[in-house]
Amino acid sequence: MGALILPPDGSLTTTLADLLSNSLVLRQTAPYLPVSAVYALAATSKALWGIVHNSPEVFRYLDLSTVKSAVVPYEPLDSGGISWRAERMDESLTEDEFYSGPLRGIFSKLERRRLLQHVHTLVLDGLSVPADLVREIISEDRFNVRILSIREVRNLNERKLMQVLRYVVRPSRPAGTPRIKGIYFFGPRDPAPAQDEPSKKKPPPSRGITSSQGAKIGAEWNQKSSNALNAALARTDDKWYQGSGRMMAKRPSLEWAETLKACEGIIFFDAVLCRGPRHDPSKAYISDGPSTSLPNPSSFLNPAIASVALGPSGCETCHSCPEIPAIFGQSPASQFPLLSPLPLHSSSVRAAQMPRTLKGSRPPPLFVRCEECLKGRWCERCHKWWDENCYTGSAIAQRTELQQTEFTESIQTNGTTHLIPKQTIKIIGVRRDCFGCGHTCISCKELFIRRCRTCGNEYCIEDNDASSDTRCDWCNYTSRRTVEMY
Ligand SMILES: [Zn+2]
Ligand SMILES: [Zn+2]
Ligand SMILES: [Zn+2]
Ligand SMILES: [Zn+2]
Ligand SMILES: [Zn+2]
Structure with a gap:
């Protein structure tokens, strides 16, 4: 989509209202606007108020990570927090309820306005999101979230979250549940769009444009749409498909790997399990008793999350690997991580997993592994690696x-x-x-x-x-x- 041209006379709000009443235009533009801008926009005219409050499209993609009122005001509980907390302590709040207070407030407001059920993609990155709140979003009927992003959130008990996830995917779950299809949790949150690039200069100071809020929002919107266009043009391959090396700040635990295994094919994450041959009990070496010698280099490994992106060319010698590399469109969906940034115009797992390629080019094969499967086989500098068929390896890296x-x-x-x-x-x-x-x-x-x-x-x-x-x-x-x- 192109940048919006603002007319220099006062006809701005009418133009915006006309444009936004087209649901296609609205669907394409709404995700680029921060929630505050949407509300400010609604406040500028009756027509825009109507559009914002009556179009389910406006809140389909809801990013609350930049919303000030979503932040827990006093944290940790210091002297400054007493008043806010004291008010609520009478209501005997649990700690979880305290930390989820601001978000709960926003959700009930959206629910009263009948907008909550239209939210299909919900971004809560960096906010205070206790596991109980995630449980509600995933399991309560008032929510209809398909893709949830909870990267770098605070006050989240991971063990509790894993229990919630294993419960919602249990074999005896009701048909049609869970509605949640994708969760972003492991990767870093998307960086805020850069402000200092020459093509993203701030619009010139008010030349004919009034300083009214409508104009400000319009200018901001203009800015957003041109940023989005720049991002679309400069878009490179996804990190998971490049030789990016380590993709996660800390190595995910065995419990997380087992949770991903339990969710396989039901809920998808921004991480996948390693499929190296040592995780396959039919191929791995399983010792039949305690041994005194060094561990066998092909002994069985527990499930592990693939945390290293190896690039599209495979093993240095044979250009493949013993597990068949995942090819988008051919291999099972469970072999692909959800990619960042989150898709703005769709809330499907397919859209979130689809690698962005140049027009007409086929997606490259995906080679990802856990670090244990790469011990002694992977160069941390250039990300070249050798597979089990081409290099036996040893217990000591050499x-x-x-x-x-x-x-x-x-x-x-x-x-x-x-x-x-x-x-x-x-x-x-x-x-x-x-x-x-x-x-x-x-x-x-x-x-x-x-x-x-x-x-x-x-x-x-x-x-x-x-x-x-x-x-x-x-x-x-x-x-x-x-x-x-x-
Ligand atoms: Zn090889
Ligand atoms: Zn592995
Ligand atoms: Zn060095
Ligand atoms: Zn020397
Ligand atoms: Zn190297």
């Missing part, structure tokens, strides 16, 4: 020299081609040579690790700050100090 036969073509004088075998040594696997670099492949080691000309020790030119091209930080520093002293 690099291995591998003899490989490469064939070069040679064309004979009579026109026939001969293949000439040539033995080459390839070094595969990873090792930790530098704490800062993490486990790296041999090419990354050669790029960053040097041998000091003075003391002969290895050092990292990136992570050892005071080092030079030829000397480690210690020798470099010592030689400088010696020069300075004499």
Whole structure:
């Protein structure tokens, strides 16, 4: 959609009302407006008030993460919070009720206006969202939320949330439940749109445009639509489909992995389970008793969330992997994470999972794994990795020299081609040579690790700050100090 052109005379509100009364236009634009702007817009004219309060489209995508009244006012309970809290302590509030107070207030307001049931995508990122409130959103009839985003929320008891999720997906659940289809929880919340890019300059100061609220909202709206257009044009591939490495700030627990397994095919998340062969009891090595030796590198692993994005090219040697890589449109939906940012114009899991590709290009295969399945096989610097078929690996991360036969073509004088075998040594696997670099492949080691000309020790030119091209930080520093002293 293009940017909205504002007429410089006073006809702004009429134009907006005309435009917004078209449900298609409304559906396309409403998600770009913060809730405060929607209400301010409604306050500018009777026509707009009617549109906002009578169109279910306006609240289909509801982002409360930027709404001031959704924030718990005093936190933690300090002296400043006493008055707000004291008022309510008589009503014997539980701690959960206290922390969910502001959101409950908004929900009951929306319910009274019969708007709550139209909310299909609800964004509560960064807010105070106790598990009980999530339970209500998921299981109470007054809600109709399909996609819920609760990333980086506060006061959420994760264990309680997992219990809620396992309960709503229990085999004996009523038909047609749960209505919730997707939950964003594991990834970071979407960054606020950048303000400082040249194409996103603030609109010029009031030239003909009145400073009325309507005009302000209009300008803001103009801004939003042009931001959205810029984002659409500059859109790159999704992080999950690139060699992005670690996708989550902390490693998700075994309990979370088991919860995802219980929800498989019913509720989808912004994370998926690792499908590495070691999680498959029919393929993994299962020991039949306590062993004294090092753990077998192919022993069975409990379910784990795939937290590392490996990029579209697969194993460095065979360009595939033992588990069939997930291809959007072909593989089961449970193999795909919900992608960020949340879709604005649809509340379906498919829309949330669909990778954005250039027009006409097919979505790349998705290679994701848990860290345990990548131990010793994945370079944390360049994200190159080797699968179980191409590198046996060991319990200790190390690099291995591998003899490989490469064939070069040679064309004979009579026109026939001969293949000439040539033995080459390839070094595969990873090792930790530098704490800062993490486990790296041999090419990354050669790029960053040097041998000091003075003391002969290895050092990292990136992570050892005071080092030079030829000397480690210690020798470099010592030689400088010696020069300075004499
Ligand atoms: Zn391979
Ligand atoms: Zn795994
Ligand atoms: Zn590397
Ligand atoms: Zn380093
Ligand atoms: Zn040195």
